[in-house]
Amino acid sequence: MRTLLWSVAAAAGLVAATAMLDPFRNYQLATIAAYLCATAGLTVLTGLNGQLSLGHGALMAIGAYTVAFAQKSWDSLYLSLALAVVVTTVAGAVVGLAAARLRGPYLAGATLALAIAVPSITITFQSVFNSEQGLPVFLTPPRTLDIERWQALVAGGAAVLVMWLLANLSRSHLGRRMRAVRDNEVAASLTGVAVSRTQVLAFVISSACAGLGGALMAFLAQSVSPGAFPLTLSLFLLMAVVIGGLGSLAGALWGAVLLVALPDVIHSLTEGMVLKPAMASRLEGNLPLAIFGVTLIIVMLAAPGGLQGLFSRLLKRGHHAPNS
């Protein structure tokens, strides 16, 4: 019930915010929402269930290409988004079942292969995926709304829905089972938890979320190409959820905000410097990864619970302050 109230409040906040923001900010909000779907799913997989995936960028690509194909066949955005979720759910189930016997670094290795394979497939089968150029995503925006506001409402609505479902899940016996498997597999199985099945379930759920995130990215960019889903995307997603705070879904939100805000900050930084154009473009390409990496190290040293862990600690201290 509490999760439902939070979600309704978030949805109301979203409608109000999109009315006030300018188109560029609305577009950024929509991008945060799209990333949030993926980071929230990854939080369930890594934070709740203790599995490591380096291939979530590829699952996002699967969702994105599905939307492009679906929109070419019919012009019904919601149906296309739903189909993207279904397709990535199936893909996640196949990978999850194959990876069910893998642990730790081996699972990471298998998912890393996925991250490398999917973009290559789109380049190999040129006639279907149109190689590096990618595919357009046909949209018919409503006449009564700015396109950016519409995008923010759709992506934001999807993110609220995902957060609501995942919050319910993590508070239920299923979430408890996932945490039990993460903490101690033998003890979990002796308390009646089917370990492999729980791991596959977590992988499938998080794949579905990544698929929706990717589908929303395609919807926002109105196109999809392999360049939008490089290997570094998978790494960024993982770093974002760790920096945000693996323990909670709120951490996924901070992670998503970082993913959108950091490249922006870096862009303004490099703009301020007097650099040769070639140097500037090289810096812009690599700086985000470097800064993310450094941030990750600092956060791990200073606040192992991530940003969310830090905030809740500060909040608790604030609560106790009057008594002390």
Add this chain to the structure above:
Amino acid sequence: MELHGIGVRFGGLVALEDVTLTATRGHVLGIIGPNGAGKTTLFNVLCGLIAPSSGSMTLDGKPLKPKPHQLTRLGVARTLQGVGLFPGMTALENVMAGATGSAGFLSALLGLPSSARSERVLRESARARLDEFGIAAYEKAYPATLPYAVGKKVALARALVTRPRYLLLDEPAGGLSEEEIAELATLIRTLRGTCTVLLVEHHMDLVMEVCDEVTVLDFGRVIASGAPQEIRDNPAVADAYLGVAA
């Protein structure tokens, strides 16, 4: 619960050889032996964590081919050596993890009232267990912050919350004080009759006090079994196990 001719080999090492034993319903069966005798291996076979290379098992007269996660459904619960709690969950959640909920996947995902109801029932029964053990005050504490004896009780509560018919206790007295062991003995005695208890333990006074029968393992073989008094007087046992002390 019966085991017939159970054998386990790890490469060239014989961990268990031709182990046959019967746990009589409602009795407390002690399994003792020196370190490395195969006691925990025997529990691992019973739980399906290790597949025996020979022999068979029956539970309630039916053949038993255990899979660890199906044991609680068969009425078998087990505690682990040490504490074996889930470190990322509170004491209450640890106990709740032992109980099986009735809500399905969709109900949990959509947060339907049936899921909330099932959680409430689980929470209440877990709380009742903690209360029974006098550790309700620790329900929100995480395992790392619990006193050792409280952690052990939480683990026991997690095993008992499923209302098992068979309870496998792996060194429950390890690390406890004399007073806490006396409390444990009282608890095991209250279980007698409703629950068959298999007790792997090094604390001889506890074994002699609470067990109806005792089986002694040495180098993976059963060297004696019988009433506690017979075991105490058995020269072979004294040789293998108590020999040094005697």
